[in-house]
Amino acid sequence: MTSNGKVYLVGAGPGDPGLLTMKGLRCLHAADLVLYDGLANPLLLRFTSAETERTSRIKSQAGAIGGQEEINRRLIEAAQAGKTVVRLKGGDPYIFGRGSEEAAALAAAGIDFEVVPGVTAAVAAGEYAGLSFTHRDYASAVAFVTAHEDPTKDASLDYEAIARFPGTLVFYMGLQRLDALVKSLLRAGKSASTPACIVSCATYAGQQTIAAPLGQLADAVRAAALHPPSISVVGECVTRREAIAWFEKRPLFGRRIGITRPVAQAASAIERVLELGGEPILLPTIEILPPKDWRAVDAMLARLCEFDWLVFTSVNGVESFLGRLWDIGGDARKLGTVQIAAIGPATGRSLRQFGLRPDLVPPAYRAESLADELRPHVSGRRVLWARADRGRDVLPAELIKAGASLETLVVYRNVDLAAFSKIELDRLERGELDWIALGSPSIAESLAKLCSDAARRQLGQRVRLASISPVTTARAKELGLAVAAQATEYTWDGLLDAIVEAEAVK
Numbered sequence: 001m002t003s004n005g006k007v008y009l010v011g012a013g014p015g016d017p018g019l020l021t022m023k024g025l026r027c028l029h030a031a032d033l034v035l036y037d038g039l040a041n042p043l044l045l046r047f048t049s050a051e052t053e054r055t056s057r058i059k060s061q062a063g064a065i066g067g068q069e070e071i072n073r074r075l076i077e078a079a080q081a082g083k084t085v086v087r088l089k090g091g092d093p094y095i096f097g098r099g100s101e102e103a104a105a106l107a108a109a110g111i112d113f114e115v116v117p118g119v120t121a122a123v124a125a126g127e128y129a130g131l132s133f134t135h136r137d138y139a140s141a142v143a144f145v146t147a148h149e150d151p152t153k154d155a156s157l158d159y160e161a162i163a164r165f166p167g168t169l170v171f172y173m174g175l176q177r178l179d180a181l182v183k184s185l186l187r188a189g190k191s192a193s194t195p196a197c198i199v200s201c202a203t204y205a206g207q208q209t210i211a212a213p214l215g216q217l218a219d220a221v222r223a224a225a226l227h228p229p230s231i232s233v234v235g236e237c238v239t240r241r242e243a244i245a246w247f248e249k250r251p252l253f254g255r256r257i258g259i260t261r262p263v264a265q266a267a268s269a270i271e272r273v274l275e276l277g278g279e280p281i282l283l284p285t286i287e288i289l290p291p292k293d294w295r296a297v298d299a300m301l302a303r304l305c306e307f308d309w310l311v312f313t314s315v316n317g318v319e320s321f322l323g324r325l326w327d328i329g330g331d332a333r334k335l336g337t338v339q340i341a342a343i344g345p346a347t348g349r350s351l352r353q354f355g356l357r358p359d360l361v362p363p364a365y366r367a368e369s370l371a372d373e374l375r376p377h378v379s380g381r382r383v384l385w386a387r388a389d390r391g392r393d394v395l396p397a398e399l400i401k402a403g404a405s406l407e408t409l410v411v412y413r414n415v416d417l418a419a420f421s422k423i424e425l426d427r428l429e430r431g432e433l434d435w436i437a438l439g440s441p442s443i444a445e446s447l448a449k450l451c452s453d454a455a456r457r458q459l460g461q462r463v464r465l466a467s468i469s470p471v472t473t474a475r476a477k478e479l480g481l482a483v484a485a486q487a488t489e490y491t492w493d494g495l496l497d498a499i500v501e502a503e504a505v506k
Helices: 022-030 042-047 068-080 099-108 121-128 159-163 178-187 214-224 236-244 267-275 295-301 315-327 345-352 367-377 394-401 422-429 441-450 453-458 470-478 492-504
Strands: 006-011 033-037 051-056 084-089 112-116 142-146 168-172 195-200 208-213 230-234 256-259 279-282 286-289 309-312 339-342 382-388 405-416 435-438 464-467 483-486
Touching: 006 022, 006 068, 006 099, 022 042, 022 084, 022 112, 033 042, 033 068, 042 267, 042 279, 051 068, 068 084, 068 099, 084 099, 099 112, 121 168, 121 195, 121 230, 159 178, 178 214, 178 230, 195 214, 195 236, 208 214, 208 236, 230 236, 256 267, 267 279, 267 492, 286 441, 295 315, 295 405, 309 315, 309 345, 309 367, 315 345, 315 382, 315 405, 339 345, 339 367, 367 394, 382 394, 394 405, 405 441, 422 453, 435 441, 435 483, 435 492, 441 470, 464 470, 464 492, 470 483, 483 492
Parallel strands: 006 084, 006 112, 033 051, 033 084, 142 168, 256 279, 256 435, 309 339, 309 382, 382 405, 435 464, 464 483
Antiparallel strands: 168 230, 195 208, 195 230, 286 405
């Protein structure tokens, strides 16, 4: 008989994936199944190889497990099947998150579980919006209150006591009931001039903060057309917000950036967009796969000592070639005295993971510059280029012209995705992205092919395109795609820098 597994009730934080705790991250790594709710940022799912399922208490949401009882049942069944289960919940599991109900159901069923606290939405919303809920000069206490009570409860909130509370009031989930909430506070004696605000979509690039005196707050929020999730704040801290607000001042704040890299390689671009205050949107157009057959690579690895130069033009080439060397029992010693050329710093950093330093990196990170730098060194020399199954042929043509004895070896494949998901395509058709970053000519080609007519009409208009290099820009233009920004340094960091510069001159 299979022994029970274990359930981890993990707080995902309010949205910014960087606010997940280290223990929460370890749980995701170990999970067999992740049940995540609608307030958990889907970007967190890239940290797990587990099966994932969306949950929702709104039964009309297609494809989602609906209703608390069904969620409880799913957790218990999966654990009884011996699985390690992560229940990934927005904010903190217990602070208005119904995690304690799930814990009680697990305990009653005899399921082993742990609770991993998360950054609760109110705390993060306040600090990302410049709101210090406590301060020795004006607020010695803070109260967290739900604006959505269980209608079956015998007792309801005592608004007269709440209105008299000598500190900051923070209301969860109050956007749809804001009129009633404000009226209840005013009837209970709270002054209409009390400073107040609502923070919507906290910690995301779409975060909005609307401040107004309490009596005018509902009208101000209606005029701004805010969207949930939201946090309402009433108290003196609102008047001090402007002085210490920081998140909204980041250079890409409010901007949604389409990341077209393969998901497995998008981590650095995602983190950079988050640092800049933007919202990274995964929009992969190609997939990186190993060769269908490793025999040609293995045969070449046995001949490494025959070559004078080994050339890498991508991180993928390094990881696939040297990763295969490791997998078959070899290491850097097999390279002997061969010299190594890398097209750019990212490729060089990948080499260092294998204990190697490039002997040559060109000043401009493109094939033409790499060929120029190699030309004086390769006449009469044997050169091996570890490459993709497709790409430009500038480098081999120039090296052969320079007198190199060149061999090329396909160590990975670029495979075009057949289609965008419905969610991705819908976002493109509605023009909900601000930028799409094009990392190569082949990515530009794939984007053009995968876009519907409606999506393509948005490109260059509501959705602007940024290119990593002149070669990528030229290919995009051949495809009828208008490029609004081009990197001066041909790396993903350079690509994002170009977007920042373009935003600065808008």
